[in-house]
Amino acid sequence: MAKRTQYWLMKSEPEEYSITDLKRDTREPWDGIRNYQVRNMMRDDMRVGDRALFYHSNAGKETGVVGVMKIASEAYPDPTQFDPQSAHPDPKSDPENPRWLCVDVVYEGTLPRVVTLQELKTYKTLSAMRLLQKGNRLSIMPIKQSEFDFIIKQAGK
DNA sequence: GCCAACGTTGGC
DNA sequence: GCCAACGTTGGC
Numbered sequence: 730m731a732k733r734t735q736y737w738l739m740k741s742e743p744e745e746y747s748i749t750d751l752k753r754d755t756r757e758p759w760d761g762i763r764n765y766q767v768r769n770m771m772r773d774d775m776r777v778g779d780r781a782l783f784y785h786s787n788a789g790k791e792t793g794v795v796g797v798m799k800i801a802s803e804a805y806p807d808p809t810q811f812d813p814q815s816a817h818p819d820p821k822s823d824p825e826n827p828r829w830l831c832v833d834v835v836y837e838g839t840l841p842r843v844v845t846l847q848e849l850k851t852y853k854t855l856s857a858m859r860l861l862q863k864g865n866r867l868s869i870m871p872i873k874q875s876e877f878d879f880i881i882k883q884a885g886k
Numbered sequence: 887g888c889c890a891a892c893g894t895t896g897g898c
Numbered sequence: 899g900c901c902a903a904c905g906t907t908g909g910c
Contacts, residue, residue: 742908763906764893787908846909864891866907 735774736877737781738794738860739834740868745816748783748796751836759869760807760831763817767869768830771804774871775832782872782880784860785843793845794880802833840884854879 739759741747751757762768783796806827809815822828849855859870 740908766893789910792909866892868907 734874735776735779736872736874737775737779737800738784738858738870738872739781739798740784740786742787743785743791744787747785748836748839751783751796751798751834752839754836756801756833756835758807758831759834760809761815761817762807762829762831762868763819764866764868767867768804768828770869770871771830771832775800775804777801777803780837780877781834781869782877786868790845790847791843793843793847793849794840794884795843796839797837797881798834799837800832801835804830804832807831840881842884844880844884848883849880852879852883 743749746757762771777800779800781798781800782794783798785792785795807829809817809831810819810822810827810829811824812818819828846860849858850861855861855876858872858876859865859867860872
């Protein structure tokens, strides 16, 4: 288990939930995760105080990194898995032993501009990022502090 | 809207 | 344990 601050990139489709929504809500459960790999990372590796880039996926030309947030809770059972009205109910999840977890995130800031996926691809510094690897489908992934810092720095240019 | 790349499910 | 069928993600 890591002790020092870790850095993440977290995807959301802006039509579902955008950085503007998080700015308004300030704090929000990052729910709806239905991927075991991602769940395990939230459970085993994420810690309160970790920082994350907010990434808009499936947003056409606006696809890219748009903001910064902080992890504000340990992983806990995602209530939406038991809600038939939610986008991703899971009837097979046992309330006694919930299958899916979420964490709370807190808004930190919106970048002065979108650092687009197209742009991210042009930086050699970032070429090892999982985000840029072909076939990557994780909606949350760890990134290096240097990558986190680099992207924020580019946003200011 | 298309489709490539993956993940999951379930029959055997 | 294999693998075909199916579902989802997400870039384009």
